[in-house]
Amino acid sequence: MTEALDILLPVLGATLRLATPLLLAALAGLFSERAGIVDVGLEGKMLVGAFAAAATAAVTGDVLPGVLAAVAASCLLGMVHAYGCITLRGSQVVSGMAINIIASGLTATLALAWFGMGGQTPALPAAARFLPLDLPGADALADVPVLGRIYASLIGGQTMLVYLALLLVPVSAFVLARTRFGLRLRAAGEHPAAVDTAGVSVARLRYAGVLIASVLCGIAGAYVATAQGAGFQRDMIAGRGYIALAAMILGGWRPGRILLTCLLFGLLDAVAIRLQGAVLPGIGAFPVQAIQALPYLLTVVLLAGFMGRAIPPRASGQPYVKER
Amino acid sequence: MKVLLATALSALISLGTARAAEITPAIVYDMGGKFDKSFNEGVHKGGQDFARSSGIAVREFEPQNDTQREQALRNFARRGQNPIIAVGFNQASAVKTVAAEFPQIRFVIIDSVVEGPNVESVLFREEQGSYLAGLIAALKSSTGKVGFIGGMDVPLIRRFACGYVQGAKAGNPKIEVLQNMTGSTPTAWNDPVRGAELARSQIERGADVIFHAAGATGNGVLQAAADAGKFGIGVDSNQNHLHPGSVLTSMVKQLDVATRTTLEAARDGSWKAGKQVLGLAEDGVGLAFDENNASVVTPEMRRRIDQAKVDIIAGRVAVHDYMSNNSCPN
Numbered sequence: 001m002t003e004a005l006d007i008l009l010p011v012l013g014a015t016l017r018l019a020t021p022l023l024l025a026a027l028a029g030l031f032s033e034r035a036g037i038v039d040v041g042l043e044g045k046m047l048v049g050a051f052a053a054a055a056t057a058a059v060t061g062d063v064l065p066g067v068l069a070a071v072a073a074s075c076l077l078g079m080v081h082a083y084g085c086i087t088l089r090g091s092q093v094v095s096g097m098a099i100n101i102i103a104s105g106l107t108a109t110l111a112l113a114w115f116g117m118g119g120q121t122p123a124l125p126a127a128a129r130f131l132p133l134d135l136p137g138a139d140a141l142a143d144v145p146v147l148g149r150i151y152a153s154l155i156g157g158q159t160m161l162v163y164l165a166l167l168l169v170p171v172s173a174f175v176l177a178r179t180r181f182g183l184r185l186r187a188a189g190e191h192p193a194a195v196d197t198a199g200v201s202v203a204r205l206r207y208a209g210v211l212i213a214s215v216l217c218g219i220a221g222a223y224v225a226t227a228q229g230a231g232f233q234r235d236m237i238a239g240r241g242y243i244a245l246a247a248m249i250l251g252g253w254r255p256g257r258i259l260l261t262c263l264l265f266g267l268l269d270a271v272a273i274r275l276q277g278a279v280l281p282g283i284g285a286f287p288v289q290a291i292q293a294l295p296y297l298l299t300v301v302l303l304a305g306f307m308g309r310a311i312p313p314r315a316s317g318q319p320y321v322k323e324r
Numbered sequence: 325m326k327v328l329l330a331t332a333l334s335a336l337i338s339l340g341t342a343r344a345a346e347i348t349p350a351i352v353y354d355m356g357g358k359f360d361k362s363f364n365e366g367v368h369k370g371g372q373d374f375a376r377s378s379g380i381a382v383r384e385f386e387p388q389n390d391t392q393r394e395q396a397l398r399n400f401a402r403r404g405q406n407p408i409i410a411v412g413f414n415q416a417s418a419v420k421t422v423a424a425e426f427p428q429i430r431f432v433i434i435d436s437v438v439e440g441p442n443v444e445s446v447l448f449r450e451e452q453g454s455y456l457a458g459l460i461a462a463l464k465s466s467t468g469k470v471g472f473i474g475g476m477d478v479p480l481i482r483r484f485a486c487g488y489v490q491g492a493k494a495g496n497p498k499i500e501v502l503q504n505m506t507g508s509t510p511t512a513w514n515d516p517v518r519g520a521e522l523a524r525s526q527i528e529r530g531a532d533v534i535f536h537a538a539g540a541t542g543n544g545v546l547q548a549a550a551d552a553g554k555f556g557i558g559v560d561s562n563q564n565h566l567h568p569g570s571v572l573t574s575m576v577k578q579l580d581v582a583t584r585t586t587l588e589a590a591r592d593g594s595w596k597a598g599k600q601v602l603g604l605a606e607d608g609v610g611l612a613f614d615e616n617n618a619s620v621v622t623p624e625m626r627r628r629i630d631q632a633k634v635d636i637i638a639g640r641v642a643v644h645d646y647m648s649n650n651s652c653p654n
Contacts, residue, residue: 010524010525010528010529014521014524014525017521018521117359119357119359120359120361120540120543123543123547123566224517228517228520228521229516229517229520229544229547230516230544230547231516231543233514233516233540233543234357234514234540235511235514236514236515236516236517238511238514238515238517238518239511269521270521270525273504273521273522273525274525274529276503276504276505288505289508292507
């Protein structure tokens with residue numbers, strides 16, 4: 001039993017850590033796309049968030065200003081996207097890709113100009129990072145056979161942002177399904193003309209969706225740079241924004257299913273790390289690359305219609321033009 | 325008149341020195357970028373050392389993606405930069421192409437072999453340095469488990485891993501070596517978050533000394549080891565200062581010395597094409613000991629390391645090179 005726990009607990013702990021940035025970014029994509037704005041710029045917004053968080057934390061020596069800066073920087077970039085897509089009615093995918101390219105170049109350039117370390121920020125001291133939290137009573141429960149360890153190292157022992165991300169799932173579900181704002185937001189992504197007829201501004205709703213997405217992306221970026229990592233490095237998001245996009249699609253644009261998909265991707269990653277180099281009977285060396293490609297593969301299979309159907313919000317990707 | 329003569333004379337003299345030093349060196353880095361605190365930074369430092377001591381500017385380019393390598397090399401060659409140093413095995417095919425197009429320009433490739441009358445290939449015997457890293461890791465480990473984290477899964481990095489395993493076995497025959505590669509694309513050099521996660525997974529399985537050969541990804545490895553109160557081993561450049569007391573040592577490739585030496589040779593006219601292999605005997609690889617790791621390295625470890633070094637140079641200990649037959653005996 002304890003041996004099983006020895007293997008299982010670290011894997012599950014790693015699953016939570018690895019799933020958190022995906023979850024935050026996928027929820028970001030959810031809000032944006034539910035409002036009718038396709039967001040392939042998750043990666044770029046996370047990247048500026050990561051850079052802003054690491055740079056601010058390095059200068060102030062404190063992690064919270066870093067998160068605020070990350071959110072601000074991500075929102076700034078998000079508003080560029082929103083202005084291009086909503087006000088100017090440009091192509092949302094092109095704008096999103098532009099965001100990614102701008103972010104990649106801008107962060108490396110600014111980091112070089114400000115810190116002179118070739119696109120990195122200084123390594124962060126403990127105070128400027130999110131550290132794992134010890135839950136109250138973990139010591140007292142340590143003697144309880146199985147639960148004590150689960151409580152101390154799986155439920156506890158995570159950084160604050162992990163809890164925040166998990167908390168945001170029911171919050172998002174509630175906002176989208178039960179509040180007036182959420183219903184209007186979804187209507188803007190399904191049938192904007194109806195929203196317009198009801199006398200509600202489609203543009204304002206869509207701006208709000210993109211803004212919420214930007215805030216979440218900023219937090220996701222801050223998590224990567226100041227909780228998982230300890231400083232910014234060029235292109236350090238390394239494709240997590242795209243995986244989050246895949247998670248959102250596989251999750252069918254629903255918070256609960258997105259959570260499950262993100263946890264699945266996190267679990268796959270955690271397992272792949274541990275199985276690397278292991279020799280399986282009959283197969284030989286464990287094919288890690290296959291597992292790393294699985295999120296993309298699953299998404300393609302889903303989009304191709306082989307398992308279930310991916311139904312995006314009906315008006316997502318289409319600029320709204322008022323009829324005369 | 326006198327003034328004029330003096331001016332003319334000094335102009336002549338400066339012309340003379342300018343001619344003796346008529347090289348316009350350029351460096352094209354690998355994807356990690358010149359400040360990766362590791363491999364590329366070693367070359368950068370060598371270039372800067374040379375620029376400072378000779379007064380000759382060294383031009384540099386950091387490719388942002390794979391396709392830029394060949395363009396960068398060709399651009400430098402077209403502008404008459406000479407010699408041109410290409411950093412990293414990833415540039416081998418680009419150097420091969422461009423060197424053939426510009427036979428009058430001298431090329432240097434680091435970490436790979438390119439045949440050509442105008443190409444110098446600088447190689448390091450990573451397996452020897454990694455052997456020493458494995459030895460010291462095994463001596464330091466109290467759990468009997470040590471880790472290795474590579475960057476991109478390529479034969480060169482396997483050579484590090486293989487040497488490391490042999491050294492660890494020499495230090496403790498019962499040692500268990502956990503091995504991970506970060507990925508199979510060049511982004512594997514630039515993913516510190518994944519590096520940290522790999523290190524954590526190894527620490528959770530009991531490793532207490534982890535050696536990385538993963539470029540900027542390794543910054544995450546060293547960070548995770550330091551956070552957990554374990555030891556990391558740096559690579560390529562001296563990384564002992566990154567987390568003083570938590571970086572056991574660094575497996576240093578003398579990239580700065582190699583870079584400076586080849587530039588000086590080019591300036592002095594003694595530059596030669598062909599293969600140059602730098603191992604322990606040439607002081608091309610080795611472990612870094614300084615004030616940052618003095619407290620964690622015992623004199624006994626130093627003695628064993630020095631002994632192993634002497635044995636390898638004398639040929640009493642043969643370290644198998646993974647790239648000689650693409651396999652590792654262990």
